[in-house]
């Protein structure tokens with residue numbers, strides 16, 4: 001036999017016990033949570049696939065780093081370690097720590113966006129778009145059409161359609177476009193990568209129109225791994241080299257280090273322009289903290305510096321994405337409709353196809369996530385009409401093409417057996433899909449409504 005399996009490039013040193021619940025307990029829990037998986041208590045969850053944010057397992061070295069925390073108010077040694085890691089692995093010269101990614105988005109949006117501006121991006125992200133809107137801007141989606149099609153198998157669904165950038169500039173003028181925002185491994189498209197070929201074309205476009213290029217680099221290492229696997233000319237480069245090349249094509253970056261970099265909390269804003277750095281320092285003291293800690297403890301900055309290095313190792317990334325792929329393959333083998341190609345951090349279930357009897361106005365993905373929890377104690381997340389929210393100007397519900405449930409895999413946390421149980425549970429929900437009911441809001445928050453919104457089941461005679 002010539003089979004060569006891969007295995008995790010680590011072994012387990014400590015375990016966290018999980019609680020098992022009964023069907024009755026889970027039914028009561030989801031009602032108490034208003035059918036919103038964000039409102040469930042963690043102790044009532046068996047396998048938690050809500051998010052990959054801040055839930056990764058730190059290495060023994062990162063934990064050791066916590067003990068090296070220098071909790072000085074100003075000039076902590078850990079800040080310099082973090083700054084040096086950012087410039088060594090991500091190329092950016094200046095780093096401003098923030099409490100997490102949205103802290104960096106807030107500062108960047110306030111500095112660069114003026115009332116009436118347009119900010120093109122390769123699909124929106126919830127917090128990113130909101131900060132752009134609060135600063136007076138309007139997000140414009142310039143991702144390729146394939147990204148909105150759950151059945152398209154395009155290898156780089158995160159790519160930008162340059163003609164959409166041209167159309168925007170023809171309509172509003174380059175002076176109304178402060179920057180183009182490019183996410184690597186686009187979360188809302190299903191964890192789909194952008195190619196380096198396309199990113200270079202975006203860079204050229206930005207140079208031609210004198211527009212900045214900002215990088216939402218939350219999952220840059222996962223994007224780099226896909227480039228290594230799929231883009232001609234990159235198979236002999238390391239993830240580390242590709243990460244650096246991606247970053248070096250952009251002017252500034254916002255980072256949620258709770259994802260790729262495997263820490264529980266933290267983020268930063270990074271850039272090469274000194275003037276931009278100075279303005280960011282002026283604002284970070286208002287919203288986050290002094291420019292050498294920005295809302296992070298010294299120990300957390302140390303763990304981040306170590307996590308950055310671990311995140312760009314080829315063997316880490318192979319196991320990381322290999323595990324996500326494994327879950328995708330189990331589901332596909334059982335004929336579950338999933339978004340292809342599989343994403344870097346998650347497998348997305350096509351809720352419209354699984355629950356065809358529920359109209360999108362009754363939030364099929366929200367209902368599917370709730371049903372999966374009741375079935376097995378697995379927590380997932382809605383990524384469809386509830387997450388898309390309402391148009392800030394007209395108040396109308398956005399009705400996105402993608403109505404998905406995200407099974408997000410935390411880094412280095414669960415085993416292959418957990419993935420098997422997850423796939424089996426999804427199949428069981430599908431087998432009794434016709435019993436899942438649509439939902440309506442009983443409480444709808446004005447902003448980011450998916451986090452705290454509450455729902456009730458729609459009865460058929462409603």
Ligand SMILES: *Cc1c(COP(=O)(O)O)cnc(C)c1O
Nearest residue numbers: 100101102125127187216218256
């Ligand atoms: C998580 C995330 C953010 C926001 O980061 P937080 O740390 O959650 O504030 C921004 N962009 C993308 C693509 C993300 O996934």
